Amino acid sequence: MRDTGYGIPANALPTLFDKFTRVRHDGAPKGLGLGLAFCRLAVEAHGGQIGVDSVLDEGSSFWFTLPIEAPPTSQLKL
Numbered sequence: 001m002r003d004t005g006y007g008i009p010a011n012a013l014p015t016l017f018d019k020f021t022r023v024r025h026d027g028a029p030k031g032l033g034l035g036l037a038f039c040r041l042a043v044e045a046h047g048g049q050i051g052v053d054s055v056l057d058e059g060s061s062f063w064f065t066l067p068i069e070a071p072p073t074s075q076l077k078l
């Protein structure tokens, strides 16, 4: 998914998918910082990878992969 929004500063990228990570853009951050952490949990539970390519003030491109073969047995308890 690609956007032409704020972009994400390079120093925030390594922890962007961690719980409670929020990046300040204009004004105070509004969320809890859980959305992307949840996305990573879901993708990794299915044996995939998630990431983002982003340039500050130009936009962001979020991507994920999923394996074609059967996923590993998940430890995720729903």
Ligand SMILES: Nc1ncnc2c1ncn2[C@@H]1O[C@H](COP(=O)(O)OP(=O)(O)OP(=O)(O)O)[C@@H](O)[C@H]1O
Pocket: 003, 005, 006, 007, 008, 016, 021, 022, 023, 024, 025, 029, 030, 031, 032, 033, 034, 035, 036, 037, 060
């Ligand atoms: N498309 C985007 N462009 C620029 N920054 C983004 C984008 N998506 C997320 N971010 C930044 O990454 C941070 C973490 O996102 P995440 O979705 O995990 O949390 P949140 O949106 O702050 O809160 P929540 O999803 O829990 O309501 C956000 O605070 C935001 O600053």
Ligand SMILES: [Mg+2]
Pocket: 031, 034, 035, 036
């Ligand atoms: Mg969010």
